[in-house]
Amino acid sequence: AQSVSQHNHHVILSEAASLELGCNYSYGGTVNLFWYVQYPGQHLQLLLKYFSGDPLVKGIKGFEAEFIKSKFSFNLRKPSVQWSDTAEYFCAVNANTGFQKLVFGTGTRLLVSP
Amino acid sequence: GAVVSQHPSWVICKSGTSVKIECRSLDFQATTMFWYRQFPKQSLMLMATSNEGSKATYEQGVEKDKFLINHASLTLSTLTVTSAHPEDSSFYICSAMRVAGEDNEQFFGPGTRLTVL
Numbered sequence: 001a002q003s004v005s006q007h008n009h010h011v012i013l014s015e016a017a018s019l020e021l022g023c024n025y026s027y028g029g030t031v032n033l034f035w036y037v038q039y040p041g042q043h044l045q046l047l048l049k050y051f052s053g054d055p056l057v058k059g060i061k062g063f064e065a066e067f068i069k070s071k072f073s074f075n076l077r078k079p080s081v082q083w084s085d086t087a088e089y090f091c092a093v094n095a096n097t098g099f100q101k102l103v104f105g106t107g108t109r110l111l112v113s114p
Numbered sequence: 115g116a117v118v119s120q121h122p123s124w125v126i127c128k129s130g131t132s133v134k135i136e137c138r139s140l141d142f143q144a145t146t147m148f149w150y151r152q153f154p155k156q157s158l159m160l161m162a163t164s165n166e167g168s169k170a171t172y173e174q175g176v177e178k179d180k181f182l183i184n185h186a187s188l189t190l191s192t193l194t195v196t197s198a199h200p201e202d203s204s205f206y207i208c209s210a211m212r213v214a215g216e217d218n219e220q221f222f223g224p225g226t227r228l229t230v231l
Contacts, residue, residue, distance in 0.1 A: 004157075036222075042224070043118070043207075043222045043223060043224040043225065044158075044207070044209075044222035045222075046219060046220075090157065090158070100146070100148075100163070100211070100218075101148075101160060101163065102148075102158075102160065102220065103160070104157040104158045104159075105157055106155075106156060106157045107157055
């Protein structure tokens with residue numbers, strides 16, 4: 001069975017600091033990888049996704065993530081966070097079946113102080 | 115972007131009653147919708163895959179007779195929690211899959227908070 005680990009449950013940063021959120025998955029086959037964001041009081045939104053090709057993927061709002069197959073990781077990064085990035089971030093994976101049957105990590109709550 | 119709505123956004127009910135939650139894709143058709151459950155400070159857990167015109171596919175450990183799913187049209191799926199008990203209190207989130215060639219994407223609803231007294 002697939003599983004997803006997000007090691008940072010809570011992260012607090014000051015504005016302009018750099019961000020890296022860890023995501024590791026366990027699955028031996030080909031996977032599709034996703035990062036979703038949930039702003040306070042809003043629904044989940046897709047930040048970025050990796051299906052194949054360039055392992056460094058760029059998403060919306062300046063976010064990017066790098067797929068490292070040998071480490072089973074898909075860490076999310078942003079060079080300079082803003083107060084508006086305060087949200088909960090979820091990593092998700094599925095077994096190369098498009099967007100179906102997503103397995104989510106436990107989420108990382110990010111607080112950016114102005 | 116595509117919009118998915120859920121109704122109601124929150125509901126409080128007495129133990130033993132049934133509660134119906136609606137999930138609608140407002141500006142696209144979705145042959146496949148998903149129902150998730152989220153406990154406090156935990157991740158979203160997939161409960162079932164709802165397929166238009168056919169029976170839902172339930173994940174292991176999810177009681178199909180407890181959580182009835184009906185996907186009667188391309189824009190509406192309903193989840194009915196039957197004979198609800200306090201342990202069913204949770205945040206229920208649906209998503210709808212929009213198919214656009216090879217680029218399929220799940221769009222999520224805002225969730226429904228169920229409290230069973």
